[in-house]
Amino acid sequence: MKVRLFEIFTSVEGEGILYGTKTLFVRLAGCPFTCFYCDTKESLPLDSGTEYTIEDANNLIDSNLRSNTYKVNFTGGDPLIQHKAVALLAKHIQDKKIPTYLESSCFDIDRFNHVLPFIDIVKIEFKTKDSDFVDSKHYDKLIGHTMKCLESSIKANKTTYIKIVVSSKTDLNEFKGLVKEIFKIVSGNDIDGFIIQPTHSISEPSLDLLLNLYDLVFPYYINVKVVPQLHKLIGAP
Numbered sequence: 001m002k003v004r005l006f007e008i009f010t011s012v013e014g015e016g017i018l019y020g021t022k023t024l025f026v027r028l029a030g031c032p033f034t035c036f037y038c039d040t041k042e043s044l045p046l047d048s049g050t051e052y053t054i055e056d057a058n059n060l061i062d063s064n065l066r067s068n069t070y071k072v073n074f075t076g077g078d079p080l081i082q083h084k085a086v087a088l089l090a091k092h093i094q095d096k097k098i099p100t101y102l103e104s105s106c107f108d109i110d111r112f113n114h115v116l117p118f119i120d121i122v123k124i125e126f127k128t129k130d131s132d133f134v135d136s137k138h139y140d141k142l143i144g145h146t147m148k149c150l151e152s153s154i155k156a157n158k159t160t161y162i163k164i165v166v167s168s169k170t171d172l173n174e175f176k177g178l179v180k181e182i183f184k185i186v187s188g189n190d191i192d193g194f195i196i197q198p199t200h201s202i203s204e205p206s207l208d209l210l211l212n213l214y215d216l217v218f219p220y221y222i223n224v225k226v227v228p229q230l231h232k233l234i235g236a237p
C-alpha cells in the first residue's frame, strides 16, 4: 500500500482542546471538499505531496519525531481520504506509546470506524452550511455521518471533542439547530470539549456573533470555549 503525504513537521498545536502542545503533524494529501476558509488549499489535490510506501512513510515519521512530542496529529487535506494508510501509520505511532490524534471532517462513518481503533484523541468537526464544504443537497447526509462518528468515538471511549468553525456568514438559527441535534445524542459528560473556532483573515465573525454562538452552547455545555487558531499568532505552521 502507498500513501501520499503533503508534509510532516513539528509545531505547537494551535487549535482545539490541546492547544499549546508540542505536536508532530502528518499532513495527508487530498481533500475533495470546498470550505471557503480552507487554509491548506495546497494539500487539497489528490495528487499533491509525495507518494511513499507505508514502510518509507513510517521511517519518515520516525526521523521527524522529536523528543517530548505530546501527540502525533493526522491532518490534511482530510486524512479519511486515505483511511487505510492512516490506520497503518497511526498503529505504528501507538506502538511507540505516543498518543495519536485525528483531525478530520468526519464525512464517512465507515472510513472513520476503520481508523478509530488506532486513534486516541478525536476532533469531531461539524461543518456549518455556510462553510461551503458541500452543496446544500448533500449537507444533511454529511451531518448524519458526522453525528455517527461522534457517537462511535464516544462509545469507543476515545478522548472526544467537538469543533465548529464559524465566520461572519454563520447563521445563528442554523447553529442553534445543529447544537440542539448534537445534544440530542450526547450529554456534556460524554465529551471532552466544545470549541467554537472563528475563521482567520477571511469573513471573520464579530465578537457579538461569537458571544451569541457561545450562548447557544453554554446551556448544554458550560465548558464551551471560543478558541482562535493560536499558532497563527506566532507565525507557526
Ligand code: SF4
Residues within 6 Å of the ligand: 031, 032, 033, 034, 035, 037, 038, 039, 040, 041, 076, 077, 078, 105, 133
Ligand atoms: S475539509 Fe478541511 S482540508 Fe478540506 S476543504 Fe475543508 S478545511 Fe480544507
